[in-house]
Amino acid sequence: MTPRTFKIKSFGCQMNVYDGERMAELLSAEGMMPAAETDDADLVVLNTCHIREKAAEKAYSDVGRMMREDGTRPLVALAGCVAQAEAAEAKRRSPMIDIVVGPQAYHRLPGMVARAARGARPVDTDMPAISKFDAFPQRRRANPSSFLTVQEGCDKFCTYCVVPYTRGAEISRPWADIVTEAHALVDAGAREIVLLGQNVNAWADGNRGLADLIRTLATIDGLERIRYTTSHPVNMSDELIAAHGEVAKLMPYLHLPVQSGSNRILKAMNRSHTVETYLATIEKMRDARSDIALSGDFIVGFPGETDEDFEATLKIVDTVRYASAYSFKYSARPGTPAATMEEQIPREIMDERLQRLQERINDHRLAFNRSTVGVDTQVLIEREGRHEGQMIGRSPWLQSVHVDTNARAGDIVDVTLVAAGPNSMTGTVRRAVAA
Ligand code: SAH
Ligand code: SF4
Ligand code: F3S
Numbered sequence: 001m002t003p004r005t006f007k008i009k010s011f012g013c014q015m016n017v018y019d020g021e022r023m024a025e026l027l028s029a030e031g032m033m034p035a036a037e038t039d040d041a042d043l044v045v046l047n048t049c050h051i052r053e054k055a056a057e058k059a060y061s062d063v064g065r066m067m068r069e070d071g072t073r074p075l076v077a078l079a080g081c082v083a084q085a086e087a088a089e090a091k092r093r094s095p096m097i098d099i100v101v102g103p104q105a106y107h108r109l110p111g112m113v114a115r116a117a118r119g120a121r122p123v124d125t126d127m128p129a130i131s132k133f134d135a136f137p138q139r140r141r142a143n144p145s146s147f148l149t150v151q152e153g154c155d156k157f158c159t160y161c162v163v164p165y166t167r168g169a170e171i172s173r174p175w176a177d178i179v180t181e182a183h184a185l186v187d188a189g190a191r192e193i194v195l196l197g198q199n200v201n202a203w204a205d206g207n208r209g210l211a212d213l214i215r216t217l218a219t220i221d222g223l224e225r226i227r228y229t230t231s232h233p234v235n236m237s238d239e240l241i242a243a244h245g246e247v248a249k250l251m252p253y254l255h256l257p258v259q260s261g262s263n264r265i266l267k268a269m270n271r272s273h274t275v276e277t278y279l280a281t282i283e284k285m286r287d288a289r290s291d292i293a294l295s296g297d298f299i300v301g302f303p304g305e306t307d308e309d310f311e312a313t314l315k316i317v318d319t320v321r322y323a324s325a326y327s328f329k330y331s332a333r334p335g336t337p338a339a340t341m342e343e344q345i346p347r348e349i350m351d352e353r354l355q356r357l358q359e360r361i362n363d364h365r366l367a368f369n370r371s372t373v374g375v376d377t378q379v380l381i382e383r384e385g386r387h388e389g390q391m392i393g394r395s396p397w398l399q400s401v402h403v404d405t406n407a408r409a410g411d412i413v414d415v416t417l418v419a420a421g422p423n424s425m426t427g428t429v430r431r432a433v434a435a
Pocket of ligand 3: 015081167
């Protein structure tokens with residue numbers, strides 16, 4: 001039976017969220033309707049993540065839960081990075097998977113759905129040179145803060161990471177396509193655009209880089225805020241840093257993963273930056289934009305990590321004073337060089353290090369939040385809060401801010417930050433929004 005309704009469940013990074021939105025638009029253009037719940041959908045797309053073992057396992061446990069009480073089940077499409085990594089193997093692991101579609105083949109999903117409805121079990125994990133983006137319909141829906149993928153893939157080959165294998169080589173979307181999509185998003189109601197890429201600051205079209213793109217997007221009327229993520233330290237150009245000091249719409253926030261504070265470990269990770277070059281970049285950024293909120297990613301328990309290496313990681317956290325940061329236990333991924341390195345670190349040590357690192361990160365996050373109490377700023381309202389009349393939005397520094405206001409999602413309100421918590425701020429409105 002041809003499915004009439006669909007549900008897309010996205011896991012992993014923001015690029016998967018973006019891909020999920022594009023797949024939804026594509027299926028809608030084919031006449032299918034989004035279902036509110038997984039249980040009501042004729043087709044379920046599991047848009048999966050392969051970055052750590054737990055994320056990959058989740059994909060299969062979710063597939064296992066597709067059988068309904070009445071013995072029926074929807075068509076199941078395995079999409080995303082697990083699909084890319086496992087390809088046809090996924091069909092052998094679970095008979096419930098009808099479609100396997102990799103991240104570069106989404107534009108062919110409707111045809112695959114039609115074939116699956118006739119009983120086939122198509123697999124498409126090609127990484128074609130032609131861009132899937134060309135096949136997507138024009139954007140007609142947008143969130144107040146909308147994602148826009150500008151770059152995909154990775155050539156860096158950090159020794160722990162699957163992304164170069166699941167997303168392929170670094171490619172940049174053409175300048176004109178991005179500008180067109182940005183205009184469409186703003187016309188559909190976006191006030192903020194978050195430019196996405198696995199190495200977003202490696203984006204280039206001819207001799208134009210991300211800073212040029214940001215400066216051009218900043219001229220779009222109605223677009224008030226620009227962000228980008230995730231950046232690699234070696235691609236942090238002087239032009240991009242300078243843009244932070246000059247482009248008012250470019251928000252004072254930078255996610256710049258460092259992974260470890262030990263040069264020995266950074267080398268084993270093949271990160272191609274050192275602690276010193278990383279800190280020099282941070283310093284330049286603070287010179288360009290003194291209030292920049294810094295964020296990062298950390299891995300604890302990389303093979304061979306000693307207590308001393310770990311102490312160096314705590315030290316870089318103290319040096320940078322991150323406003324927020326993500327930290328993970330090292331997860332050995334099949335096919336990556338680090339998976340077969342000697343001196344894999346026992347789980348108990350990883351647990352202990354992760355806990356200590358997270359405590360340190362939390363201390364700095366709270367300190368950052370407290371340092372912004374009393375500041376007059378603007379909040380982009382994104383959604384309703386838990387209480388009547390309460391709305392939740394983001395400060396320029398990406399803090400989640402709770403405000404009592406009659407403003408609606410998409411409004412930008414003048415707010416004074418009045419209280420700080422570890423995970424959010426409270427703000428009061430300085431000037432009410434005209435009803
Ligand atoms: N391209 C980005 C994001 C990569 S994935 C970057 O280079 O920063 C997001 C984060 O997941 C990484 O920054 C890293 O901290 C973490 N990560 C990647 N592979 C991992 C692994 N095998 N085990 C644990 N964490 C991992
Ligand atoms: Fe993975 Fe490293 Fe590429 Fe980031 S830069 S996606 S961590 S290989
Ligand atoms: Fe996960 Fe793939 Fe993103 S592995 S983090 S969904 S690029």
